[in-house]
């Protein structure tokens with residue numbers, strides 16, 4: 001059992017995180033601020049410290065250097081990513097961008113606990129951690145003319161090993177995924193811009209992280225920007241930074257996320273959501289390797305590898321005029337297409353089993369799938385892809401209560417939840433058992449929506465209003481009628 005100090009001022013979120021970490025066998029000590037934590041505890045007496053960046057009093061980034069050998073993991077919203085990245089450069093172990101999910105948080109915590117244990121000389125329990133010392137930054141390739149679009153060359157020159165059914169957290173033994181793995185290995189060492197395309201939940205972000213981890217930039221920051229979650233009016237400043245006075249409210253100059261990713265990799269998720277004006281600025285950045293803050297005439301060199309991801313058909317968007325063709329061609333210098341889960345025979349069961357094995361590695365009692373459950377997983381269409389499968393397995397683990405997972409636990413016969421495009425359900429849904437951070441999102445919104453404005457709820461959750469709206473749609477949580 002590890003001792004974890006959790007510093008989060010939002011009580012609902014803190015309680016949910018405490019439950020989550022306790023369920024995974026950790027002893028959790030809570031505080032609402034650094035001052036409160038320091039008043040009651042010796043900060044260096046913990047095995048890991050998990051803290052929000054935005055806290056009353058001092059920000060979570062100030063924990064760096066004050067927690068002895070305990071890794072400090074920061075939780076950040078898009079507005080504070082830069083501060084978190086800076087903190088990682090100064091010695092924080094890692095940061096997690098909100099919204100994150102259950103698995104991501106637990107995996108990250110276990111990873112850093114294991115690293116700290118092995119650094120102290122104990123036997124590591126999971127794969128060793130990549131050390132965080134700085135590698136020399138890669139140089140920016142000189143500006144070039146637009147290269148012709150090319151998809152990743154066929155993988156013959158880097159054949160996957162015959163038993164290679166996992167790569168950097170991505171599980172897949174189907175021919176389609178083995179080809180994707182070979183492509184990932186091939187593109188990772190390159191400096192070229194990469195476009196990752198696939199339906200929602202197919203693993204675009206996971207693949208992008210794998211590319212970063214396998215690249216020479218692995219010890220530099222990986223910065224994820226959810227383009228859909230940032231209001232149009234702010235995205236230009238968030239990405240490229242701004243000078244003081246460049247816009248209403250811009251009282252001081254601020255670096256953008258492109259600069260925060262210096263030396264590392266910048267993932268622009270849902271690139272199809274970028275407004276035209278920002279597309280133009282991004283194109284200039286790709287052409288010149290330079291960033292110009294909004295309101296500034298000075299360009300700064302930026303050594304950043306760009307990965308763009310989307311579930312949309314950018315080619316069709318180009319044809320209908322909502323996406324710039326020159327940017328499209330520049331983005332897809334290299335392109336990897338992730339197939340939907342239904343086109344990866346055998347992988348749904350492999351992924352489900354790997355999730356169960358991961359629990360066991362983390363000290364939970366072993367759980368197996370019954371023959372019917374396996375058959376049902378193999379036969380299901382999984383329109384929400386790996387994310388939907390993960391949710392089904394997490395829910396099944398809770399419902400199975402320690403026995404084998406049966407078909408009924410998977411909830412495959414439940415009525416489908418509203419799709420993102422469907423109108424909101426007229427009634428509030430009953431709150432399902434929470435086995436994921438989506439659970440706390442749902443409860444938080446339902447508990448607070450009568451007394452808080454949408455802006456306030458979004459702020460407290462660390463997401464944009466737009467992201468709040470989208471999640472309400474996705475999870476079927478309609479706004480109350482006023």
Ligand SMILES: Nc1ncnc2c1ncn2[C@@H]1O[C@H](COP(=O)(O)OP(=O)(O)OP(=O)(O)O)[C@@H](O)[C@H]1O
Pocket residue numbers: 101103104169170171172198199200201202203204205206207269311351386387390
């Ligand atoms: N091949 C895989 N093996 C195991 N887990 C996977 C795999 N691909 C994705 N996942 C898991 O599925 C979840 C969704 O993956 P991810 O967020 O990368 O998908 P995405 O395509 O970026 O989703 P979205 O389109 O909604 O942004 C994550 O928890 C991730 O860890």
